[in-house]
Amino acid sequence: MSEPIRMTLPANREKLAELRIGQEVRLTGAVFTSRDAGHERMLAALRETGELPFGLAGETIFYAGPTPPAAGRPLGSVGPTTASRMDFATPELMDAGLAACIGKGKRSQAVIDACVRNRCVYFAAVGGIAALLAKHVTESETVAWDDLGTEALRRIELIDFPVFVAVDSQGGDLYRAIESGEQL
Amino acid sequence: MENNTLTAKRVADAAYDAIRAAAVGLREDVLCGLAAARKIEEQPRAQSVLDCLLENAQIAREDGVPLCQDTGTCWVRLEVGEELSIPGDVLSQVDDAVARAYTDGRLRMSVVHDALFDRANTGDNTPAFAEIATRPGHGATLHVLLKGGGSDNASRVVMLAPGAGIEGVRNVVLDCVREKAANACPPLIVGVGVGATFDKVAGLAKHALLREIGSPAASPKHAAFERELLEAINATGIGPGALGGKTTALAVHLETAPCHIAALPVAVNMGCSAMRSVSIDLVSWED
Numbered sequence: 015m016s017e018p019i020r021m022t023l024p025a026n027r028e029k030l031a032e033l034r035i036g037q038e039v040r041l042t043g044a045v046f047t048s049r050d051a052g053h054e055r056m057l058a059a060l061r062e063t064g065e066l067p068f069g070l071a072g073e074t075i076f077y078a079g080p081t082p083p084a085a086g087r088p089l090g091s092v093g094p095t096t097a098s099r100m101d102f103a104t105p106e107l108m109d110a111g112l113a114a115c116i117g118k119g120k121r122s123q124a125v126i127d128a129c130v131r132n133r134c135v136y137f138a139a140v141g142g143i144a145a146l147l148a149k150h151v152t153e154s155e156t157v158a159w160d161d162l163g164t165e166a167l168r169r170i171e172l173i174d175f176p177v178f179v180a181v182d183s184q185g186g187d188l189y190r191a192i193e194s195g196e197q198l
Numbered sequence: 199m200e201n202n203t204l205t206a207k208r209v210a211d212a213a214y215d216a217i218r219a220a221a222v223g224l225r226e227d228v229l230c231g232l233a234a235a236r237k238i239e240e241q242p243r244a245q246s247v248l249d250c251l252l253e254n255a256q257i258a259r260e261d262g263v264p265l266c267q268d269t270g271t272c273w274v275r276l277e278v279g280e281e282l283s284i285p286g287d288v289l290s291q292v293d294d295a296v297a298r299a300y301t302d303g304r305l306r307m308s309v310v311h312d313a314l315f316d317r318a319n320t321g322d323n324t325p326a327f328a329e330i331a332t333r334p335g336h337g338a339t340l341h342v343l344l345k346g347g348g349s350d351n352a353s354r355v356v357m358l359a360p361g362a363g364i365e366g367v368r369n370v371v372l373d374c375v376r377e378k379a380a381n382a383c384p385p386l387i388v389g390v391g392v393g394a395t396f397d398k399v400a401g402l403a404k405h406a407l408l409r410e411i412g413s414p415a416a417s418p419k420h421a422a423f424e425r426e427l428l429e430a431i432n433a434t435g436i437g438p439g440a441l442g443g444k445t446t447a448l449a450v451h452l453e454t455a456p457c458h459i460a461a462l463p464v465a466v467n468m469g470c471s472a473m474r475s476v477s478i479d480l481v482s483w484e485d
Contacts, residue, residue, distance in 0.1 A: 119348075149257070
């Protein structure tokens with residue numbers, strides 16, 4: 015496995031489009047955490063106003079709901095939740111300007127098509143290593159929807175956060191490639 | 199414990215300790231399984247995922263932070279000897295313990311009031327999903343499992359026709375793994391229940407997750423089928439983190455039961471790599 019690619023966020027769209035499935039990437043910069051309930055609200059806001067709320071255009075969404083912070087820390091543990099539950103919203107969000115997302119597990123064909131159409135990327139993070147991943151988060155602030163508790167929209171700062179390219183802008187799909195025995 | 203009476207407070211205190219311990223401490227048998235898997239993996243991505251899982255377990259234990267951000271719903275099974283009594287409303291005291299443990303432990307609140315009509319968070323991770331079972335004697339055991347949503351979502355119940363037989367059960371398990379393993383955070387512990395009724399078969403599969411990896415199966419037939427399923431699951435190449443490799447599952451645990459002449463109920467309950475369960479002997483436990 016070659017050295018991880020280092021990428022700063024918000025992602026440069028040209029560099030994002032050059033990524034290919036299976037590559038390991040270390041992300042540094044801001045991402046927004048959101049999951050099921052947040053996506054319903056985000057989609058409703060998009061449909062109402064015609065644009066992504068809270069300046070999400072060009073940004074990356076991390077499908078995650080962290081545990082509460084211990085003293086002196088930005089958050090407790092944080093890791094990816096199952097991405098397919100957000101498939102209902104992702105194509106519309108990408109068409110409206112979302113650049114990338116981070117989660118775990120397979121996506122629908124509609125999401126893969128949206129990645130191709132908009133030159134977006136879906137990154138997979140490893141599930142079950144949330145204590146380790148939290149060490150790659152330096153700041154966290156709640157942006158909106160505090161009533162959702164762990165599902166609130168948060169802006170968090172990542173440093174060298176480890177992910178793998180799971181769907182690339184050419185329509186490559188890491189999970190299906192692995193299933194069919196491709197060597198990547 | 200006096201006069202064959204177990205206090206509800208003792209059960210609740212044990213539940214509190216179990217939750218706090220399980221959230222930050224990976225089961226020793228799972229740790230051993232991950233370490234053994236690391237030795238046989240050759241693909242760099244698989245090695246990297248297993249290294250991360252082992253490092254994560256160490257960080258969680260040392261820093262006292264949750265192994266996984268999904269600190270789960272709290273599944274509780276209280277087994278009580280027939281010669282013991284527990285006066286009072288033990289399950290409501292267990293709920294109190296859940297609320298205290300999730301708040302004190304800074305664990306994530308992941309329960310909503312009603313699945314369909316009120317998805318507002320209950321705010322304290324209650325209620326626990328609890329059951330009480332009796333058994334012979336005067337012993338008592340409390341099992342606590344913090345069950346993540348991703349792996350439970352990747353689980354299923356299928357009512358096969360009896361003619362489907364062993365082959366049918368094998369296909370249910372392997373289809374479930376192929377379709378859903380990537381969502382369930384492999385390497386997995388796959389709990390398989392076969393038999394009983396539509397509602398109870400899922401309980402068999404869940405109960406199977408409590409068993410220590412490497413401990414004896416119910417019978418040589420169970421052991422042989424468990425081995426066969428594990429080999430087939432690991433031959434898929436899905437691997438750690440579903441990023442490719444030899445170790446899609448650390449273990450398959452099978453529980454079987456009687457059933458209706460017309461039935462062959464099968465349940466698959468996925469256990470993730472952060473399997474968090476604690477079983478406490480309530481008689482010898484010292485709080």
